[in-house]
Amino acid sequence: GNSVTQMEGPVTLSEEAFLTINCTYTATGYPSLFWYVQYPGEGLQLLLKATKADDKGSNKGFEATYRKETTSFHLEKGSVQVSDSAVYFCALYKAAGNKLTFGGGTRVLVKP
Amino acid sequence: DAGVTQSPTHLIKTRGQQVTLRCSPKSGHDTVSWYQQALGQGPQFIFQYYEEEERQRGNFPDRFSGHQFPNYSSELNVNALLLGDSALYLCASSLAGGSLNEQFFGPGTRLTVL
Numbered sequence A: 001g002n003s004v005t006q007m008e009g010p011v012t013l014s015e016e017a018f019l020t021i022n023c024t025y026t027a028t029g030y031p032s033l034f035w036y037v038q039y040p041g042e043g044l045q046l047l048l049k050a051t052k053a054d055d056k057g058s059n060k061g062f063e064a065t066y067r068k069e070t071t072s073f074h075l076e077k078g079s080v081q082v083s084d085s086a087v088y089f090c091a092l093y094k095a096a097g098n099k100l101t102f103g104g105g106t107r108v109l110v111k112p
Numbered sequence B: 001d002a003g004v005t006q007s008p009t010h011l012i013k014t015r016g017q018q019v020t021l022r023c024s025p026k027s028g029h030d031t032v033s034w035y036q037q038a039l040g041q042g043p044q045f046i047f048q049y050y051e052e053e054e055r056q057r058g059n060f061p062d063r064f065s066g067h068q069f070p071n072y073s074s075e076l077n078v079n080a081l082l083l084g085d086s087a088l089y090l091c092a093s094s095l096a097g098g099s100l101n102e103q104f105f106g107p108g109t110r111l112t113v114l
Helices: none
Strands: A001-007 A011-014 A019-021 A022-028 A033-036 A044-049 A056-059 A061-063 A075-077 A086-094 A099-102 A105-111 B005-007 B010-011 B021-024 B031-037 B043-048 B052-057 B064-068 B074-078 B088-096 B109-113
Touching: A001 A086, A001 A099, A011 A019, A019 A099, A019 A105, A019 B043, A022 A033, A022 A086, A033 A061, A044 B043, A056 B043, A061 A105, A099 B031, B005 B088, B010 B021, B021 B088, B074 B109
Parallel strands: A011 A105, B010 B109
Antiparallel strands: A001 A022, A019 A075, A033 A044, A033 A086, A044 A056, A056 A061, A061 A075, A086 A099, A086 A105, B005 B021, B021 B074, B031 B043, B031 B088, B043 B052, B064 B074, B088 B109
16 A cells, blocks of 8 residues: 655754755555645645656745655755744655545754 | 634543534535544544545544535544544545645644543
């Protein structure tokens, strides 16, 4: 079946540091890939997405590239802010299953 | 444009009781999916409703049931509550046939079972 594996957190960084969160997936065919963010006490917000190999999704300074050869979709941001403190979820979607499959989430804490 | 709304925000129940959670989809959306997010974990797909019928179902027991109304809103019912049902329940709406079936999430209902 489909699955998503993320690096475990928490990840603690200082403001303006570089952030990378690793995400790999297992799925047949060509799933669509997503990063969602969950701020404390809130639901999930779509951060970025990519629908095919080599696509780069980007939003709010975050980027992730769909790598079919390594089945990966790593999230990066060049300079984090305290307001980026949240839990980040990698997810995949396949039309056949018509549902999102999530990784376990990675908590990021950015200190001033 | 109102996004996805859920009610109630929080709920406390005891083992064996039944609970109903409610969701109103984003305007223009016709498909509602429900997810369970246990503490410290990623959301797990429960089921999806479209045209008032359950279209897909995840690996959840029959104690979990749902309904979709003609206005596309939805309910999630859980019978015979167990301690392990304590979680954040997320509703997501989407447009069938839309690009990527992109799902928009509500803020969730936090259920605590004592």
